Amino acid sequence: MAMMAVSEALARLLADAGPLDAETVPLSQARSRVLADDVIARRTQPPFAVSAMDGYAVRAADTGDPTRPLTVIGEVAAGQVFDTPVEAGQVVRIFTGAPVPQGADAILIQEDAEPAGEGTIRAGEAVARGHHVRPAGLDFSEGDRLIEGGTRLDGGHLSLAAAGNHAELDVRRRPRVGVLATGDELVQPGMSPGPGQIVASNGYGVAAILEDAGAEPFDLGIACDRRADLDIKLDAALAAECDVLITLGGASVGDHDLVRPTFVARGMELAFHKIAMRPGKPMMFGRLGAMRVLGLPGNPVSSLVCTHLFAVPLIEELAGRPPSQRRTTARLGAPLGANGPREHYMRGALTREDDGTLVVTAFDNQDSSIIRLYAAADALIVRPPGADALDAGSRVEIVILREPR
Numbered sequence: 001m002a003m004m005a006v007s008e009a010l011a012r013l014l015a016d017a018g019p020l021d022a023e024t025v026p027l028s029q030a031r032s033r034v035l036a037d038d039v040i041a042r043r044t045q046p047p048f049a050v051s052a053m054d055g056y057a058v059r060a061a062d063t064g065d066p067t068r069p070l071t072v073i074g075e076v077a078a079g080q081v082f083d084t085p086v087e088a089g090q091v092v093r094i095f096t097g098a099p100v101p102q103g104a105d106a107i108l109i110q111e112d113a114e115p116a117g118e119g120t121i122r123a124g125e126a127v128a129r130g131h132h133v134r135p136a137g138l139d140f141s142e143g144d145r146l147i148e149g150g151t152r153l154d155g156g157h158l159s160l161a162a163a164g165n166h167a168e169l170d171v172r173r174r175p176r177v178g179v180l181a182t183g184d185e186l187v188q189p190g191m192s193p194g195p196g197q198i199v200a201s202n203g204y205g206v207a208a209i210l211e212d213a214g215a216e217p218f219d220l221g222i223a224c225d226r227r228a229d230l231d232i233k234l235d236a237a238l239a240a241e242c243d244v245l246i247t248l249g250g251a252s253v254g255d256h257d258l259v260r261p262t263f264v265a266r267g268m269e270l271a272f273h274k275i276a277m278r279p280g281k282p283m284m285f286g287r288l289g290a291m292r293v294l295g296l297p298g299n300p301v302s303s304l305v306c307t308h309l310f311a312v313p314l315i316e317e318l319a320g321r322p323p324s325q326r327r328t329t330a331r332l333g334a335p336l337g338a339n340g341p342r343e344h345y346m347r348g349a350l351t352r353e354d355d356g357t358l359v360v361t362a363f364d365n366q367d368s369s370i371i372r373l374y375a376a377a378d379a380l381i382v383r384p385p386g387a388d389a390l391d392a393g394s395r396v397e398i399v400i401l402r403e404p405r
């Protein structure tokens with residue numbers, strides 16, 4: 001199969017991807033989830049006029065006369081109701097959050113009330129009608145649309161939904177993503193690798209990046225380079241009802257690269273294998289029933305770059321999130337050589353000059369095995385296939401991985 005352009009591969013990957021179905025979750029589990037439908041207020045907030053201050057519920061017309069004593073006829077705190085109407089010359093002691101009694105139309109804060117003998121006060125300062133009164137519906141009214149479907153829920157949204165009397169919300173299901181490392185050479189971190197073995201590292205970064213994008217990662221462990229073992233792991237991914245299976249390694253052309261032939265033998269429809277990209281050439285995508293299978297190359301940087309450029313957009317589509325990838329341009333801090341036939345995503349450091357100009361400098365070593373330089377990278381410089389050499393100061397397209405320091 002000929003190598004496919006990056007843009008074409010991305011288009012195929014996303015062609016029929018859309019938000020997964022909805023599920024109902026309690027508010028306590030709704031943070032960062034994507035709302036499936038509008039949230040409509042089930043009540044009015046506040047449901048009645050309430051005092052915004054501690055003081056006295058008064059009739060505004062009674063205030064402003066320092067000689068006039070006003071009779072305190074009772075008291076009302078939040079959670080209580082004072083149901084005797086307030087007549088001229090009367091006030092009610094009131095506390096923040098309490099319903100304003102009928103007949104009263106303003107709040108005199110207690111600092112402005114002068115004691116005037118047993119059970120009376122004076123209101124020398126005039127207060128306007130409505131002063132320190134929060135009218136019913138100040139925040140929202142029953143039937144109002146509080147939050148639009150498709151919103152990613154943060155703390156403010158959750159308080160708003162709760163105030164609207166929703167105990168649970170309909171949100172998009174998070175894509176369940178099985179992450180499977182492959183290779184006889186791999187052992188889990190913390191173990192003692194035997195002769196010829198290394199520590200499996202790719203899955204940790206891939207799972208973390210995808211969780212940030214809205215996925216629920218599911219660790220399928222490590223498969224040996226044997227078809228029978230890959231079969232078992234594939235069964236585990238299917239049994240776990242993974243929406244997406246991500247394999248790491250075993251994607252190339254060597255005798256031990258068995259992911260594609262094993263999965264094709266199991267009925268996977270292959271959409272593409274091999275893209276004109278560096279790193280990431282042997283990437284593969286297919287479908288096995290409802291499950292999407294994304295086979296990433298084993299080189300650590302290849303796995304991580306492909307995760308950013310392909311797996312993240314896929315997960316965001318399935319999760320109902322808007323694309324998060326930030327592409328812009330920057331000036332080169334150092335010259336770059338001509339590019340080969342594959343679109344090259346070069347790791348680099350990003351800085352911002354005093355005038356706001358972004359400057360990106362590619363690391364000298366772009367080998368796809370060097371995890372340290374990936375972890376240090378702030379941006380990927382996008383070099384189109386066959387691009388000419390560039391001088392320092394030239395403008396290049398970049399994908400921002402983290403904001404410049």
Ligand SMILES: Nc1nc2c(c(=O)[nH]1)N[C@H]1C(S)=C(S)[C@@H](COP(=O)(O)OP(=O)(O)OC[C@H]3O[C@@H](n4cnc5c(N)ncnc54)[C@H](O)[C@@H]3O)O[C@H]1N2
Pocket residue numbers: 181182183185186198199200201202203248249250251252253254257279280281282296297298299300302368
């Ligand atoms: N004859 C050819 N050989 C290779 C080609 C080619 O076109 N012709 N392509 C090269 C490119 S480009 C890449 S990328 C790699 C990818 O190969 P695989 O996907 O089959 O990856 P592996 O061989 O399994 O592993 C490559 C490398 O990465 C290490 N690895 C694998 N998994 C992990 C993991 N989970 N954590 C950490 N490191 C991992 C593995 O030990 C290898 O060193 O193929 C080239 N070869």
Ligand code: MOO
Pocket residue numbers: 277278279280281282297299302368
């Ligand atoms: O494409 Mo490979 O991912 O260059 O190292």
